Amino acid sequence: MSDERIEAATANWAPRFTSQGVDPSDFGRITSGLERWEDWLDAWCANGDMHADLAREAEERGRLLSAGDAWVRAALSYHFAKFVWMVDLDKHRDASDRAVSAIRETHRLLDPTAERLEIPFEGAQMVANLRRPPGVERPPLVLLLPGLDSTKEEFFRWEDVFLARGMATVSLDGPGQGETGYHTHIRADYEVGPIALLDHLAGRSDLDLDLDRVGVVGVSLGGYYAPRTAAFEPRVKAVCAIGGAHSFGELIADRPSISRETFMHHSGAKDLDEAQAIANEMTLTGVLPKVTQPFLVIFGRQDRLVPYEHAERVAGEAPNAELVMYPEGNHVCNNIPYKYRPLAGDWMAEHLGEAAR
Amino acid sequence: MSDERIEAATANWAPRFTSQGVDPSDFGRITSGLERWEDWLDAWCANGDMHADLAREAEERGRLLSAGDAWVRAALSYHFAKFVWMVDLDKHRDASDRAVSAIRETHRLLDPTAERLEIPFEGAQMVANLRRPPGVERPPLVLLLPGLDSTKEEFFRWEDVFLARGMATVSLDGPGQGETGYHTHIRADYEVGPIALLDHLAGRSDLDLDLDRVGVVGVSLGGYYAPRTAAFEPRVKAVCAIGGAHSFGELIADRPSISRETFMHHSGAKDLDEAQAIANEMTLTGVLPKVTQPFLVIFGRQDRLVPYEHAERVAGEAPNAELVMYPEGNHVCNNIPYKYRPLAGDWMAEHLGEAAR
Numbered sequence: 093m094s095d096e097r098i099e100a101a102t103a104n105w106a107p108r109f110t111s112q113g114v115d116p117s118d119f120g121r122i123t124s125g126l127e128r129w130e131d132w133l134d135a136w137c138a139n140g141d142m143h144a145d146l147a148r149e150a151e152e153r154g155r156l157l158s159a160g161d162a163w164v165r166a167a168l169s170y171h172f173a174k175f176v177w178m179v180d181l182d183k184h185r186d187a188s189d190r191a192v193s194a195i196r197e198t199h200r201l202l203d204p205t206a207e208r209l210e211i212p213f214e215g216a217q218m219v220a221n222l223r224r225p226p227g228v229e230r231p232p233l234v235l236l237l238p239g240l241d242s243t244k245e246e247f248f249r250w251e252d253v254f255l256a257r258g259m260a261t262v263s264l265d266g267p268g269q270g271e272t273g274y275h276t277h278i279r280a281d282y283e284v285g286p287i288a289l290l291d292h293l294a295g296r297s298d299l300d301l302d303l304d305r306v307g308v309v310g311v312s313l314g315g316y317y318a319p320r321t322a323a324f325e326p327r328v329k330a331v332c333a334i335g336g337a338h339s340f341g342e343l344i345a346d347r348p349s350i351s352r353e354t355f356m357h358h359s360g361a362k363d364l365d366e367a368q369a370i371a372n373e374m375t376l377t378g379v380l381p382k383v384t385q386p387f388l389v390i391f392g393r394q395d396r397l398v399p400y401e402h403a404e405r406v407a408g409e410a411p412n413a414e415l416v417m418y419p420e421g422n423h424v425c426n427n428i429p430y431k432y433r434p435l436a437g438d439w440m441a442e443h444l445g446e447a448a449r
Numbered sequence: 450m451s452d453e454r455i456e457a458a459t460a461n462w463a464p465r466f467t468s469q470g471v472d473p474s475d476f477g478r479i480t481s482g483l484e485r486w487e488d489w490l491d492a493w494c495a496n497g498d499m500h501a502d503l504a505r506e507a508e509e510r511g512r513l514l515s516a517g518d519a520w521v522r523a524a525l526s527y528h529f530a531k532f533v534w535m536v537d538l539d540k541h542r543d544a545s546d547r548a549v550s551a552i553r554e555t556h557r558l559l560d561p562t563a564e565r566l567e568i569p570f571e572g573a574q575m576v577a578n579l580r581r582p583p584g585v586e587r588p589p590l591v592l593l594l595p596g597l598d599s600t601k602e603e604f605f606r607w608e609d610v611f612l613a614r615g616m617a618t619v620s621l622d623g624p625g626q627g628e629t630g631y632h633t634h635i636r637a638d639y640e641v642g643p644i645a646l647l648d649h650l651a652g653r654s655d656l657d658l659d660l661d662r663v664g665v666v667g668v669s670l671g672g673y674y675a676p677r678t679a680a681f682e683p684r685v686k687a688v689c690a691i692g693g694a695h696s697f698g699e700l701i702a703d704r705p706s707i708s709r710e711t712f713m714h715h716s717g718a719k720d721l722d723e724a725q726a727i728a729n730e731m732t733l734t735g736v737l738p739k740v741t742q743p744f745l746v747i748f749g750r751q752d753r754l755v756p757y758e759h760a761e762r763v764a765g766e767a768p769n770a771e772l773v774m775y776p777e778g779n780h781v782c783n784n785i786p787y788k789y790r791p792l793a794g795d796w797m798a799e800h801l802g803e804a805a806r
Contacts, residue, residue: 106466107473107474110473110474115786115787116464116467116473117464117467117783117784117785117786121784143787146787150791150795153795155791155795157613157614158791158792158793158794158795161787161791162787162791165787204554214685256514257514324493426474427474427478428472428474428504429472430472430500430518430519430522431503432510434507434514434515434518434519435515437515438507438510438512438515
């Protein structure tokens with residue numbers, strides 16, 4: 093394994109793959125067999141196809157749980173095939189479409205109450221996946237926001253964390269993300285996406301969601317989007333940011349090349365100068381004082397993509413924030429998923445429960 | 450990492466840790482930080498203590514799901530601390546007791562219908578953990594048999610595979626295993642354990658188990674115990690062996706030293722000659738023709754602990770056996786858990802369902 097882009101992808105994100113549900117042996121086999129970054133997408137898509145074949149074979153035999161579980165793994169493989177891989181954008185799009193399709197199969201088999209939401213948004217459409225906790229009437233709702241290179245297809249097991257604690261989830265492809273990103277770009281005022289989503293849900297009383305108890309959780313760059321959403325959307329009652337930056341413009345120059353290329357792709361920047369200019373707008377300066385809701389900031393001091401001082405600034409400038417800094421945590425704390433995931437789920441359940449009183 | 454015993458433990462069993470529920474980052478951090486096999490137990494027990502602390506802290510805050518999940522991880526850490534570690538038998542026993550205690554906490558928090566069974570057995574007691582699938586009346590029952598170095602405390606997530614498919618489970622510490630092994634030794638006629646268990650359950654109609662639909666699944670050396678049980682116990686209606694040997698005596702000399710020491714400990718052999726003599730008795734020759742039940746043999750051709758030809762002999766000598774040989778599979782196929790685990794669960798559900806007609 094010699095290609096520095098493969099090194100960057102595995103060194104920065106390996107634990108993220110497994111905490112989202114990729115089998116560790118799959119991860120080891122695929123990445124150790126790669127020599128050129130150019131081959132990354134095909135290798136992961138082949139793994140996705142393998143799991144999709146397992147899914148189809150299981151379903152033919154009536155083994156529906158096994159089939160659904162296999163579709164989750166297929167979706168993750170297709171997703172991670174392209175997440176920071178911008179070598180061939182036709183292949184990127186094809187893998188994205190396959191991930192979307194795999195999650196639809198997952199929902200059909202594992203969670204028939206899941207619903208794909210297609211929301212008119214500035215002449216295009218914004219797409220999100222809604223799931224509801226079994227046996228809970230009028231549950232609170234948590235918006236799960238992806239970051240720079242994550243999408244709603246990465247979040248099936250992340251959604252489970254909140255569903256298991258009695259909350260409904262909407263994983264949102266916002267501006268510049270996933271399917272919505274087919275027609276939109278990253279923007280500093282990302283909150284327009286979640287606000288449009290909540291407006292849409294307000295007209296869907298048939299869903300039986302308690303929109304007086306809405307929380308927002310964002311990971312990585314979503315940790316910038318989440319407090320922005322809280323600042324400008326009073327329907328949000330609690331907010332959690334995990335691994336988020338205070339001011340993204342300070343970071344873009346030091347990113348691994350594959351991450352910078354990903355930002356350029358999703359932001360529509362024509363060159364590095366334009367990318368820097370867009371990133372410079374993405375700051376929480378002046379925004380955080382407006383985040384008056386309870387705000388949990390989770391961060392890992394060993395984060396190599398976002399210096400931990402960003403989290404200290406975020407928590408320091410918001411009036412109602414609590415900072416949980418894990419000394420051993422990496423980016424998004426995915427090397428200690430058993431700490432941050434239950435914490436985010438429990439904290440959100442407690443705060444959305446209280447909001448109902 | 451220089452100690453050949455650490456190398457042996459990680460090279461042969463790494464994927465087993467994660468497929469049973471150890472976090473891959475925990476595994477990497479602990480094993481890469483070790484230089485001497487002597488320190489293995491303390492390092493894993495410290496990890497168990499860390500998860501136990503997370504569990505207690507979560508429970509104090511009323512976060513019961515998080516607490517229960519943390520106890521599962523604590524149990525696995527304590528279990529793997531000692532599984533093939535025979536350096537200090539007092540420490541071995543202490544870690545075993547902590548694993549047992551952690552699983553009791555797990556049951557209390559995650560599965561209050563779980564029941565610890567203590568069965569009089571040849572002057573001592575045999576211990577097993579019963580769990581039942583939610584919402585299923587009079588479910589079929591699957592006995593889950595450990596092998597040389599596994600115990601019922603390793604099986605909480607393995608039990609979930611069968612519970613999710615509508616079957617009750619009993620994870621059994623049989624002769625020479627886990628708590629039962631405190632007072633008993635490995636024996637070639639292991640089936641006396643499962644038979645005593647089924648006799649005991651026959652007197653427990655309050656449990657509402659369908660004892661006309663009993664299956665047995667064994668992993669590793671349990672893949673020898675399972676067909677033995679089927680051969681001598683007609684109440685068993687279907688049997689599955691994963692990674693099992695045909696004749697253990699052929700293998701003991703080539704085992705890694707830590708595995709051989711583990712066999713000597715659990716068999717009570719005073720020296721290698723006696724260990725070899727005991728292992729020689731552990732053969733399925735002459736037994737397999739009696740296994741007339743449907744019999745699924747799952748095996749990985751890359752197994753370095755049991756040559757794959759053993760599985761071919763097992764399947765060839767049993768009248769009603771089906772062999773699934775995965776070309777890429779390692780010992781117990783734990784590098785492809787997403788293949789063998791759903792297969793074992795689905796196959797067993799289908800066969801125990803049919804037996805009910």
